[in-house]
């Protein structure tokens with residue numbers, strides 16, 4: 001494991017529960033790694049797989065997605081669509097030999113600041129173990 005490696009982690013959050021989790025963390029003074037880049041979308045169901053793949057092609061070492069728990073999505077099941085799309089995207093990542101575990105999906109509720117912070121930290125540690133996205137080595141050499 002490279003001790004100096006700081007992953008570039010894109011954390012995609014729905015504007016309701018996922019972002020609510022990050023706002024709750026901020027309100028309670030909970031910190032997450034500085035190399036985690038939160039990115040808000042209206043609903044995780046509006047997130048096309050190509051955007052996740054593009055993030056990995058353009059320098060991210062991993063992508064996490066968090067939205068509302070089942071039954072809580074504000075757009076009638078967008079989170080179910082997201083979960084299926086993430087599963088599909090994981091299969092694509094496997095087929096590309098990138099490893100499906102560069103993509104995480106986890107439900108986070110509006111008040112779950114601790115869960116948001118823990119997910120960011122756990123995924124960050126996981127990516128450190130995995131090492132840099134191999135696509136980055138190809139595109140930067």
Ligand code: FES
Nearest residue numbers: 014043067068073
């Ligand atoms: S609004 Fe949160 S996942 Fe749809």
